[in-house]
Amino acid sequence: xxxxxxxxxxxxxxxxxxxxxxxxxxxxxxxxxxxxxxxxxxxxxxxxxxxxxxxxxxxxxxxxxxxxxxxxxxxxxxxxxxxxxxxxxxxxxxxxxxxxxxxxxxxxxxxxxxxxxxxxxxxxxxxxxxxxxxxxxxxxxxxxxxxxxxxxxxxxxxxxxxxxxxxxxxxxxxxxxxxxxxxxxxxxxxxxxxxxxxxxxxxxxxxxxxxxxxxxxxxxxxxxxxxxxxxxxxxxxxxxxxxxxxxxxxxxxxxxxxxxxxxxxxxxxxxxxxxxxxxxxxxxxxxxxxxxxxxxxxxxxxxxxxxxxxxxxxxxxxxxxxxxxxxxxxxxxxxxxxxxxxxxxxxxxxxxxxxxxxxxxxxxxxx
Amino acid sequence: xxxxxxxxxxxxxxxxxxxxxxxxxxxxxxxxxxxxxxxxxxxxxxxxxxxxxxxxxxxxxxxxxxxxxxxxxxxxxxxxxxxxxxxxxxxxxxxxxxxxxxxxxxxxxxxxxxxxxxxxxxxxxxxxxxxxxxxxxxxxxxxxxxxxxxxxxxxxxxxxxxxxxxxxxxxxxxxxxxxxxxxxxxxxxxxxxxxxxxxxxxxxxxxxxxxxxxxxxxxxxxxxxxxxxxxxxxxxxxxxxxxxxxxxxxxxxxxxxxxxxxxxxxxxxxxxxxxxxxxxxxxxxxxxxxxxxxxxxxxxxxxxxxxxxxxxxxxxxxxxxxxxxxxxxxxxxxxxxxxxxxxxxxxxxxxxxxxxxxxxxxxxxxx
Numbered sequence: 001x002x003x004x005x006x007x008x009x010x011x012x013x014x015x016x017x018x019x020x021x022x023x024x025x026x027x028x029x030x031x032x033x034x035x036x037x038x039x040x041x042x043x044x045x046x047x048x049x050x051x052x053x054x055x056x057x058x059x060x061x062x063x064x065x066x067x068x069x070x071x072x073x074x075x076x077x078x079x080x081x082x083x084x085x086x087x088x089x090x091x092x093x094x095x096x097x098x099x100x101x102x103x104x105x106x107x108x109x110x111x112x113x114x115x116x117x118x119x120x121x122x123x124x125x126x127x128x129x130x131x132x133x134x135x136x137x138x139x140x141x142x143x144x145x146x147x148x149x150x151x152x153x154x155x156x157x158x159x160x161x162x163x164x165x166x167x168x169x170x171x172x173x174x175x176x177x178x179x180x181x182x183x184x185x186x187x188x189x190x191x192x193x194x195x196x197x198x199x200x201x202x203x204x205x206x207x208x209x210x211x212x213x214x215x216x217x218x219x220x221x222x223x224x225x226x227x228x229x230x231x232x233x234x235x236x237x238x239x240x241x242x243x244x245x246x247x248x249x250x251x252x253x254x255x256x257x258x259x260x261x262x263x264x265x266x267x268x269x270x271x272x273x274x275x276x277x278x279x280x281x282x283x284x285x286x287x288x289x290x291x292x293x294x295x296x297x298x299x300x301x302x303x304x305x306x307x308x309x310x311x312x313x314x315x316x317x318x319x320x321x322x323x324x325x326x327x328x329x330x331x332x333x334x335x336x337x338x339x340x341x342x343x344x345x346x347x348x349x350x351x352x353x354x355x356x357x358x359x360x361x362x363x364x365x366x367x
Numbered sequence: 368x369x370x371x372x373x374x375x376x377x378x379x380x381x382x383x384x385x386x387x388x389x390x391x392x393x394x395x396x397x398x399x400x401x402x403x404x405x406x407x408x409x410x411x412x413x414x415x416x417x418x419x420x421x422x423x424x425x426x427x428x429x430x431x432x433x434x435x436x437x438x439x440x441x442x443x444x445x446x447x448x449x450x451x452x453x454x455x456x457x458x459x460x461x462x463x464x465x466x467x468x469x470x471x472x473x474x475x476x477x478x479x480x481x482x483x484x485x486x487x488x489x490x491x492x493x494x495x496x497x498x499x500x501x502x503x504x505x506x507x508x509x510x511x512x513x514x515x516x517x518x519x520x521x522x523x524x525x526x527x528x529x530x531x532x533x534x535x536x537x538x539x540x541x542x543x544x545x546x547x548x549x550x551x552x553x554x555x556x557x558x559x560x561x562x563x564x565x566x567x568x569x570x571x572x573x574x575x576x577x578x579x580x581x582x583x584x585x586x587x588x589x590x591x592x593x594x595x596x597x598x599x600x601x602x603x604x605x606x607x608x609x610x611x612x613x614x615x616x617x618x619x620x621x622x623x624x625x626x627x628x629x630x631x632x633x634x635x636x637x638x639x640x641x642x643x644x645x646x647x648x649x650x651x652x653x654x655x656x657x658x659x660x661x662x663x664x665x666x667x668x669x670x671x672x673x674x675x676x677x678x679x680x681x682x683x684x685x686x687x688x689x690x691x692x693x694x695x696x697x698x699x700x701x702x703x704x705x706x707x708x709x710x711x712x713x714x715x716x717x718x719x720x721x722x723x724x725x726x727x728x729x730x731x732x733x734x
Contacts, residue, residue, distance in 0.1 A: 029690065029691040030688070199690075199694075201570070201673070201689065201690075202596070203568070203570060203594040203595065203596060204594050206689050206690075209689045209690040209694075210689060210690065213690040213691055213694040214690075214691050214694075216694075217691045217693060217694050223694065223695070224694075224695050224696060224697050225673060225674065225689075225690045225694050225695070225696040225697075226673065226696065226697050226699075227570040227571050227595070227627065227628070227673055227698075228570065228594070228595050228596050228628070229569070229570060229595050229626075229627040229628025229631065229702075230627055230628070230697070230699050230702075231631070232628070232630040232631045232634070232702055233627060233630065233665070233699050233701075233702035233703075234699075236630070236660060236702070236703070259596075260594065260596040260597055260600060261594070261595070261596025261597070261599070263599040263600065263603070263635070264596065264598070264599045264631040264632075264634065264635060265631075267599070267631070267634040267635060267638055268630070268631060268634060271634055293603060298600070306568070306592060306593065306594055307592065308678070309676045309678060309687065309689070310687065311675070311676060311687025311688050311689045312687055312688040312689075312692075313680075313685050313686065313687045313688070318680050318685060318687050319680065319687075320676065320677065320678025320679055320680045320684075320685050320686075320687055321397070321678050321679040321680070322568065322573050322576045322577060322592075322676070322678045322679075323396065323566075323568075323573075323576040323577065323580040323581075323592045324396040324580055324581050324584045325679075326584060327566075327576075327580040327581075327583075327584050327590065327591075327592050328590070328591050328592070329591060329592040329593065330591050330592075330593050330597070331594075332593075332597050332600050332601075334600075335596075335597075335599055335600035335603065336600075336603070
């Protein structure tokens with residue numbers, strides 16, 4: 001996608017094939033910084049610290065992490081041991097997004113099919129690049145299928161603005177291109193459909209206000225930043241036509257984990273008859289899980305992410321304390337929206353209802 | 368209530384009876400400042416800027432505003448005209464909380480029953496003080512009735528911690544003493560019941576993280592600050608036994624307006640079988656309204672309250688910008704929770720269901 005008119009992705013491999021470059025998403029929208037990842041430890045740090053975030057992007061970054069591990073395993077006495085250990089730490093850098101272990105396992109499997117170290121390196125790089133290319137394709141297809149929902153509402157409203165609410169950032173910054181939740185929005189914008197996006201700020205880390213607003217702003221898509229508290233009121237007053245969110249892990253029965261607060265928006269959508277869609281590539285499905293509420297691990301992060309807010313003040317990023325210094329805080333990063341509240345999934349193979357039967361019809365090879 | 372061991376209210380009349388003193392609630396918890404209000408214009412400013420906030424406190428402050436107007440009307444050529452004009456501006460300082468117009472009208476009515484300017488002044492002061500005293504009594508009674516709900520849960524849980532979620536600040540800072548939503552919590556704490564409060568931070572102005580946490584912290588009540596997004600997840604996992612919130616205006620049919628985001632918590636409470644109570648004095652009922660969603664005016668405030676967050680940095684209060692500088696924002700201050708989602712009201716006359724019949728049984732004189 002474009003940043004100041006220049007084509008840009010949130011991750012790319014440097015020309016010398018030795019360094020993975022990423023946009024530092026902690027500093028946006030106020031500072032644009034690129035960070036170098038040279039070792040698997042750098043990758044683990046970047047994922048943990050949320051320098052990169054978003055389920056599909058975490059997967060792609062993890063895949064490149066395996067590649068960096070193979071590169072660096074050259075210097076190790078027992079390279080296999082090194083690879084196994086570092087990839088196990090890599091997979092547990094963040095617990096909720098299933099894309100991470102899925103992508104890491106896929107590159108490891110490919111690496112294991114070859115013998116020499118140089119073959120392993122080449123194989124790891126190619127597999128990581130393949131995953132990246134596939135995720136771009138997936139997002140493009142999610143856009144292609146999802147835009148039909150928006151076009152239909154636009155026709156019903158006789159061309160009047162279609163108001164779409166989204167939570168967190170499931171945009172191109174969270175993926176590689178197009179995004180998941182935003183792919184149908186960008187596709188609608190390209191087709192000239194009049195769209196406007198209500199952007200949930202998404203506390204504690206404000207990925208909506210910082211990242212989704214930045215993306216939409218760069219692209220010229222009409223949008224309004226709101227607090228996470230506001231969506232219910234908007235839906236009560238017919239100011240939301242459609243909700244689209246991403247997901248970090250979905251069960252084969254249709255439950256979907258996503259950024260904390262998504263469940264509250266799904267409840268409000270149900271209560272007001274607003275269609276609620278989850279956009280996700282198949283890499284986000286955890287085909288083993290049947291009960292999202294019981295089985296999807298929910299990450300608890302540093303309470304200081306709740307106690308402090310980062311923003312722009314006098315030309316630098318500053319962090320301000322909100323509650324009394326001695327008040328404790330808790331920081332649950334995700335919640336699970338039960339299938340009964342989800343109108344449908346938008347996937348790279350089309351749209352389906354959030355039921356085990358409908359999902360498996362789209363992905364029959366996963367039975 | 369106590370601040371650093373000293374008895375304190377958020378509003379009081381100075382010894383010379385000419386100045387109304389208020390705690391500046393914009394600076395808490397980081398700075399404790401007292402502001403002088405000398406004219407009705409000062410009062411209007413303090414209410415608009417949210418130096419004071421909370422429905423019952425806005426009512427009491429408005430009442431003292433009429434008193435200051437009578438004091439200052441001495442200097443005016445047409446004192447009646449001055450009083451009418453300034454009280455009309457005072458009543459419209461904020462639109463949602465009905466307590467403001469209720470209290471202002473009540474003091475004006477009392478003033479009109481006497482003739483001389485000096486009588487008017489004395490009558491206004493006494494009526495304002497009476498309203499203040501009544502609101503203190505109301506909150507004490509809300510605590511007395513509400514604590515029974517907590518005691519019952521504590522017995523069911525065999526003395527294990529009772530977890531109560533609250534949104535925004537309906538504490539003593541929002542009232543005069545005890546608070547509305549917090550009155551049952553303070554009463555339970557005094558009785559030695561093991562309580563813990565989940566404090567919604569309550570964006571945009573963070574009255575939960577700043578004010579409720581500060582109150583509970585001063586009082587020694589166990590609490591944890593959470594983002595507004597977290598409550599649904601907590602309820603899904605049986606980590607909330609009871610929700611108690613305040614209200615800015617309730618209809619005689621049981622709909623209740625409260626800080627934006629309350630409706631989302633009510634939906635989550637319903638979905639998870641968690642009791643959801645609204646604690647309010649009778650001054651918060653608007654006896655004329657029947658349909659809260661249609662009829663309660665919802666204030667829209669400056670979008671910069673959403674775009675910027677204030678907090679503590681290096682010993683001073685700083686304001687940091689979150690979204691891109693050119694992204695627009697919207698700031699709806701309240702939402703309406705329909706009666707069907709409310710388990711009951713806790714009032715100064717006892718607890719009732721959120722139905723027209725039950726409410727009027729408690730307040731039969733309002734038919």
